[in-house]
Amino acid sequence: MTRFSAWNVFWNGLTSQKGWSRQWRDPEPKSHYDVVVIGGGLHGLATAHYLAKNHGIRNVAVLEKGWIGGGNAGRNTTIVRSNYAQPGNREFYEDSLKLWENLSFDLNYNVMFSQRSHISLLHSPGAVDAAARNYNTMRRTGAPDAEIWSLEQLKQAVPHLNYGPNARFPIMGAALQKRAGTARHDAVVWGYARSADQMGVDIIQNCEVTSITRDAEKVTALETSRGTITTSKVGLAVAGNTSRLWAMAGLGRLPIESHKLQAFVSEPLKPLLDQVVVFGVGGAHFYISQSDKGGMVFGGDLDWYKSYAQKGNLPIVQDVSEAAMSVLPCLGRVRLLRHWSGVVDMSMDGTHFICKTPVDNLYLNAGWNYGGFKATPASGTYFADLIANDRPHPVIANHDLKRFERGLQIDERGAGPDPKLHG
Amino acid sequence: MIRIPCPFCGIRDHSEFTYGGDGSITYPALDAPLQEWHDAVFQRENICGVQTETWHHVNGCRMWILVDRDTMTHEIHAVRPAHPDLAKALESSS
Numbered sequence: 001m002t003r004f005s006a007w008n009v010f011w012n013g014l015t016s017q018k019g020w021s022r023q024w025r026d027p028e029p030k031s032h033y034d035v036v037v038i039g040g041g042l043h044g045l046a047t048a049h050y051l052a053k054n055h056g057i058r059n060v061a062v063l064e065k066g067w068i069g070g071g072n073a074g075r076n077t078t079i080v081r082s083n084y085a086q087p088g089n090r091e092f093y094e095d096s097l098k099l100w101e102n103l104s105f106d107l108n109y110n111v112m113f114s115q116r117s118h119i120s121l122l123h124s125p126g127a128v129d130a131a132a133r134n135y136n137t138m139r140r141t142g143a144p145d146a147e148i149w150s151l152e153q154l155k156q157a158v159p160h161l162n163y164g165p166n167a168r169f170p171i172m173g174a175a176l177q178k179r180a181g182t183a184r185h186d187a188v189v190w191g192y193a194r195s196a197d198q199m200g201v202d203i204i205q206n207c208e209v210t211s212i213t214r215d216a217e218k219v220t221a222l223e224t225s226r227g228t229i230t231t232s233k234v235g236l237a238v239a240g241n242t243s244r245l246w247a248m249a250g251l252g253r254l255p256i257e258s259h260k261l262q263a264f265v266s267e268p269l270k271p272l273l274d275q276v277v278v279f280g281v282g283g284a285h286f287y288i289s290q291s292d293k294g295g296m297v298f299g300g301d302l303d304w305y306k307s308y309a310q311k312g313n314l315p316i317v318q319d320v321s322e323a324a325m326s327v328l329p330c331l332g333r334v335r336l337l338r339h340w341s342g343v344v345d346m347s348m349d350g351t352h353f354i355c356k357t358p359v360d361n362l363y364l365n366a367g368w369n370y371g372g373f374k375a376t377p378a379s380g381t382y383f384a385d386l387i388a389n390d391r392p393h394p395v396i397a398n399h400d401l402k403r404f405e406r407g408l409q410i411d412e413r414g415a416g417p418d419p420k421l422h423g
Numbered sequence: 424m425i426r427i428p429c430p431f432c433g434i435r436d437h438s439e440f441t442y443g444g445d446g447s448i449t450y451p452a453l454d455a456p457l458q459e460w461h462d463a464v465f466q467r468e469n470i471c472g473v474q475t476e477t478w479h480h481v482n483g484c485r486m487w488i489l490v491d492r493d494t495m496t497h498e499i500h501a502v503r504p505a506h507p508d509l510a511k512a513l514e515s516s517s
């Protein structure tokens with residue numbers, strides 16, 4: 001496969017672009033692998049990449065029922081940040097952000113990671129205090145880019161927010177993370193796939209796992225739409241479909257519910273917004289950034305009822321539009337280009353699971369709520385480490401299914417055990 | 424929009440309701456073993472298909488209702504008051 005380099009781009013420009021090869025193979029599934037990862041989203045593909053790269057485990061398959069990146073990997077609003085404050089999350093997301101900073105080099109693929117900064121608007125003295133506490137925690141634990149901004153600073157940086165006297169929620173200031181930003185989600189999918197493939201991983205699309213055969217201790221085989229596959233270890237990374245696979249393995253219940261989240265993109269505009277801006281007050285939630293093509297990319301809350309359907313409902317379209325108008329009134333005449341929805345794996349405390357399971361050779365990666373894009377590099381790194389070494393790295397020690405039995409909830413929002421309230 | 428036939432108010436848009444959650448959960452006795460409470464509070468079947476769930480008709484009669492709804496197609500199969508005595512009273516009066 002041709003490496004991407006300035007020289008190769010130049011040379012192919014002179015030779016009618018004939019020097020490029022396909023990005024990854026399209027192999028037939030083998031009958032046995034050392035590790036099978038189910039789910040060709042970001043987490044599955046990243047896991048395969050790090051299994052090969054960090055642990056030298058290359059006899060690996062990623063099984064994807066549709067096409068890679070067709071799930072939440074290709075549906076998110078691409079926000080990357082590490083402004084988490086709870087122990088466990090703090091280290092994990094900081095690690096992830098550091099990996100993002102080098103990802104394009106690591107993958108030899110431009111994932112367009114743009115550290116344009118992430119601004120949370122603050123609307124009350126209480127919100128300013130809470131943000132100061134969290135952002136001070138960040139500064140003391142490896143994130144010197146955490147800042148609290150006054151209203152004046154914010155007005156200079158983002159002049160067209162609604163600062164008017166009639167704003168429904170007057171803005172008092174902002175919490176800012178400078179190294180945060182966005183990346184191009186498709187490029188991340190393709191970059192991981194290409195790199196994993198190059199190291200020997202088979203990426204098998206249109207291959208749905210339909211049943212899981214096991215004895216008392218181990219998964220023995222996977223039935224798929226492309227035949228039976230045996231494997232020594234299985235990693236589960238199927239996001240919104242986790243409970244269905246969990247049931248296939250005969251494992252009962254999980255602290256997860258599947259909900260749907262919508263996202264929106266407008267017609268392309270000239271440069272308007274140079275940061276990620278987030279608004280959250282009481283029941284309202286809204287986040288927006290501008291893509292490199294100029295489209296305004298934005299979203300809000302879940303559809304509020306449990307769902308496995310990848311289609312959104314209109315009341316949320318209205319909610320999100322209202323939030324847009326109250327934050328950035330200049331968007332009023334902008335036309336919507338597309339909107340869509342993804343099925344997200346909402347967990348009971350809003351935090352994920354990267355852990356062993358009651359079955360010896362089955363490993364779980366799930367519960368990403370709607371924040372799993374930013375987690376991708378760390379998720380893949382620690383999940384690969386778990387599968388390779390059969391024990392959790394200390395950073396993910398509490399990211400197991402048993403934490404609730406120990407009385408521990410890693411609940412950033414303090415929302416309690418109701419999955420739809422974590423976002 | 425999902426249209427929910429409220430047993431008290433008739434067919435209404437789902438935006439008049441708030442979603443509760445899994446209606447199949449029953450809470451154990453207060454002095455039940457911790458594991459039973461853990462399972463009731465944290466563990467979910469998360470069915471893809473028809474599940475029983477609670478909805479609150481908050482912008483209507485303000486009653487809690489139980490709805491059998493398909494989580495893939497969003498089709499509603501049955502609706503009844505969440506309070507078992509009200510459900511019985513409705514049945515006997517009809």
Ligand SMILES: Cc1cc2nc3c(=O)[nH]c(=O)nc-3n(C[C@H](O)[C@H](O)[C@H](O)COP(=O)(O)OP(=O)(O)OC[C@H]3O[C@@H](n4cnc5c(N)ncnc54)[C@H](O)[C@@H]3O)c2cc1C
Nearest residue numbers: 039041042043065071072073077079209342371372373374
């Ligand atoms: C609208 C929206 C906006 C979001 N915005 C953000 C954001 O701004 N920032 C952020 O950090 N996160 C965001 N997220 C969350 C993030 O996208 C997800 O947490 C993350 O993509 C989930 O991991 P994944 O990519 O591996 O999942 P997916 O891409 O969903 O991958 C799972 C794959 O498993 C496959 N699969 C399922 N069942 C089977 C089977 N039986 N056999 C084989 N394959 C199977 C599916 O087809 C799918 O491709 C957002 C999510 C949504 C829906």
Ligand SMILES: [Zn+2]
Nearest residue numbers: 429432480484
């Ligand atoms: Zn009613």
